[in-house]
Amino acid sequence: MSDLLKGRLALVTGASRGIGRATAVALAEAGAHVIAVARTVGALEDLDDEIREKGGAATLVPLDIKDGDGIDRLGYTLFERYGKLDILIGNAGALGAISPLGHIEPKDWDNVFAVNVTANWRLIRSFDPLLRKSDAGRAIFITSGAAWKSTAYWGLYAATKAALNSMVATYAAETVNSPIRANLFSPGPVRTHMRAAAMPGEDADTLPHPSSIAPSILKLASPDLTETGQVYEMRQARFLSFRAPE
Template sequence: MSDLLKGRLALVTGASRGIGRATAVALAEAGAHVIALARTVGALEDLDDEIRAKGGTASLVPLDIKDGEGIDRLGYTLFERYGKLDILIGNAGALGSISPLGHLEPKDWDNVFAVNVTANWRLIRSFDPLLRKSDAGRAIFITSGAAWKSTAYWGLYATTKAALNSLVATYAAETVNSAVRANLFSPGPVRTHMRAAAMPGEDANTLPHPTTIAPSILLLASPELTETGQIYDMREGKFISFRSPE
């Protein structure tokens, strides 16, 4: 345990596995109380066990990220109980089909947009007032280099991440004169279930584990952070401009 984020309240979506789980554990180890949101109750309970074993604390929220009214209810509950939110980690994501654009099913298109874009807008809509109540509100959303590469067959996922980038950059512009800082985090290839689904022939052992990524996300959650409307590129180890990404 450390005191880096002692007394801070952090919400993590997609907290049951991968980058979300590793980030939730790292936040708790840094002293934050973690609100862990995911669909799977059993995986959330396993996360809670790990956090408690390391001396941290967490509250579990079994919720489908596409349930906008559920997000609103959670926002109201946090307001009633804590009156603020210090850290928001928008991590939950969906890959969708790796397919030519003309072959995508409308249902798949709508689902991936609902998870990767609309749900994050609902998070901003519900938690912006709580982040503004914090002395140093931090909103961090997980993006991908796919948003700029325009790789064949990756159109669905790439389009949603490009939309997410614009969404977060706009939110950053709207909060620039407040204590809120909103940024994107691009982890690069990481050993996750989503990566395995996208690259089934890839040797996962060649990829960094989510636990090696989480400490860099914590840097964006720090009350001392000054950057906003930027993308932190994990591979470069630095912020890059949203308007001119490398």
């Protein structure tokens, strides 16, 4: 345990596995109280056990991130209980079909946009007032290098991440004169279930573990952060302006 984020309240979506789980654990180890949001109750309970073993504290919220009304209810509950939110980590994501654009089913298209774009807009809509109540509100959304590429068969996922990037950059511009700092985090290839689904022939052991990524996300959650509207590119370990990573 450390005091880096002692007394801070942090909400993480997609907290039951992968980058979300590792980030939730790292936030708790840094002293934050973690609001862990995910669909799977059992995985959330396992996360809670790990956080408690490390001396941290978490509140578990079983919620489908596509449930916009549920996000609103959560925002109201946090307002009543805490009156603010210090850190928002928009991590939950869906890959969708790796397929020619013309072969993607409308249902899959709508689902991936609902998870990767609309849900994050609902998070901003519901939690912006709470982030403004913080002395240093931090909004961090997980993006992907796919957003800047036109790789064949990746159109659905890339389109959602490009939309997310534009939305977060706009939110940063709208909050530049507030205590809020809104940024994107591009982790690069990481050993996750999503990566395995996208690249089934890849040797996962050659990829960094999510726990090695989480400390860099914590830097974006620091009250001392000054950057906003930028992309932190993990492989280059630096902020880039809102453009394609070099």
